[in-house]
Amino acid sequence: MTASPPAAPARRPSRPVVLLVPVPGTSPIHRLWAGTKLLVVFVISVLLTFYPSWLTIVLVAVLVLVTGRLAHIPRGALPSVPRLMWLILALGGVTAALAGGHPVLSIGGVDIGLGGVLNFVRISALSVVLLGVGAMVSWTTNVAEIGPALATLSRPFKWVRIPVDEWAVATALALRAFPMLIDEFQVLYAARRLRPKQIPQSRRARRQQQVREMIDLLAAAITVTLRRADEMGDAITARGGTGQLAAAPARPKLADWLTLAIVFTAGGTAIAVETIFHLTQ
Known part of the structure; x- marks a missing residue:
């Protein structure tokens, strides 16, 4: 009696993009006034437009992760990334690597400029962070x-x-x-x-x-x-x-004013650090 071949593992279904549908449940983020969330999105967008540095991107990413934790956003709410998107990102990274630039990495006497790759990674991270900010508003706002x-x-x-x-x-x-x-x-x-x-x-x-x-x-x-x-x-x-x-x-309540204060404080801190860093160079 021949053993039947092992069954192929079932392919996990892809999670679609769900827009303008709040995640069920309640949380401090859900109870915030919608105008507060719109103001936060506007402030973060302006901040990342004029100061798109790694410090600002990491700071906003931390705010998004903390907000998602407070809002009880499940992992299933995140959409699946199609394979074509990874291919496009890989192609963009290879193309950006041809630009070279500082910093330069020397391997076996060959100088490889990493400036283009780092700029591409920074722009990709900036896009992901902005999408996360918009998604957070969509998942927590009616x-x-x-x-x-x-x-x-x-x-x-x-x-x-x-x-x-x-x-x-x-x-x-x-x-x-x-x-x-x-x-x-x-x-x-x-x-x-x-x-x-x-x-x-x-x-x-x-x-x-x-x-x-x-x-x-x-x-x-x-x-x-x-x-x-x-x-x-x-x-x-x-x-x-x-x-x-x-x-x-x-109308805005105490929690809304506290949220705006945290966002403005974080943005002001990022601007101050960036200004001091550029002045010291």
């Missing part, structure tokens, strides 16, 4: 809180006659419709793949089939979008109009 927070933060712009409330309403509607439309498009794409297909015999017939499928998908997507927009309009009218989307019942 979409319905973004519109009122934007209306409150942008209130000073009313003095120059900028339509703040209208912009806040448009942003709130877009954020609410975005996850819903993604689900609808995924259902449409899955239904399209389940339909039986005729195998074309020539390359021209394959191109024509692809064009027809793309047109059908676009038409179905536009139809679904219009239907969802009509349903959302009826729901908004039944609840009192678009003015409710820009209403601001929440």
Whole structure:
């Protein structure tokens, strides 16, 4: 009796990117005002734009990790990185290595400049940190809180006659419709793949089939979008109009001021250290 070959290990399914859907549960980060989180994202973005050093990147990364720990973000919330992304990163690293630059590493009498690779790694780390900051807001904030927070933060712009409330309403509607439309498009794409297909015999017939499928998908997507927009309009009218989307019942509390103080202190410390370091050189 021959032994059956060992079964191949089951491939772990990839975790998709989940946007604008808060992680279930409650935490001190969940209870923060949405405007506080938007201010933190703005401050960190400005800080990393003008001071994209390793110290600033590491400091912001530590803040993101501590925030994720306090918010009880599970590891399953992190999306899987596709293999194509690793290939693109490897190709970018090899291309950046050709630039050379300081520091220079000598191996067997051959000088290898590591400046390009270090710059590429720093830019990649900067991108990952910014994505982490945005993801933290998405995982801990209800979409319905973004519109009122934007209306409150942008209130000073009313003095120059900028339509703040209208912009806040448009942003709130877009954020609410975005996850819903993604689900609808995924259902449409899955239904399209389940339909039986005729195998074309020539390359021209394959191109024509692809064009027809793309047109059908676009038409179905536009139809679904219009239907969802009509349903959302009826729901908004039944609840009192678009003015409710820009209403601001929440205000910053003690925890929000403490959070802003920590972020500003960390940013000021990073700027001071960077300034002193450059002056001493």
